[in-house]
Amino acid sequence: MELEDEIKKRFKMKGLVLADVKVVRMMDKTLENGYSDMIPVYVGKEDKISEKSSSIATKEQFELLQKYIVKTIKDISKEILSGNIDIKPYYKDKKTPCEYCEYKAICQFDKNKFGNEYKYVPDLNKEEIFEKIRKE
Ligand code: SF4
Secondary structure, three states, rough: OHHHHHHHHHHHHOOOOOOOOOHHHHHHOOOOOOOOOOOOOOEHHOOOOOOOOOOEEEEHHHHHHHHHHHHHHHHHHHHHHOOOOOOOEEEEOOHHHHHHOOHHHHHHOOOOOOOOOOOOOOOHHHHHHHHHHOOO
């Protein structure tokens, strides 16, 4: 049983799930009530998804997120085309992608060198993130 629990823990999907119990039940057909073994969702009594214990977003939030992603890609593309190719890896919760990056030797990013800066990502909760996106 321990191995089974470990496997479930390791392979449980992360991210956001559409806040629709029908969709949740299609994604995890074994789920009755409680925590799903596959997706980050808790379905409580009366078939209600627990917002507090789940990682979910509404259809509107997903649409907002899609628009924001497209806008961000366009903004980044414009920056690159205008010559801005600064190396600015993210830094969040004391972690950076440089820790496991295979291109470290090529890009030569070194936070101790003048001009090399991380892009610090603030620790915001889901609502704060969506609020920020809405404002932009
Ligand atoms: S080592 Fe360089 S290429 Fe890799 S993540 Fe860090 S900044 Fe980006």
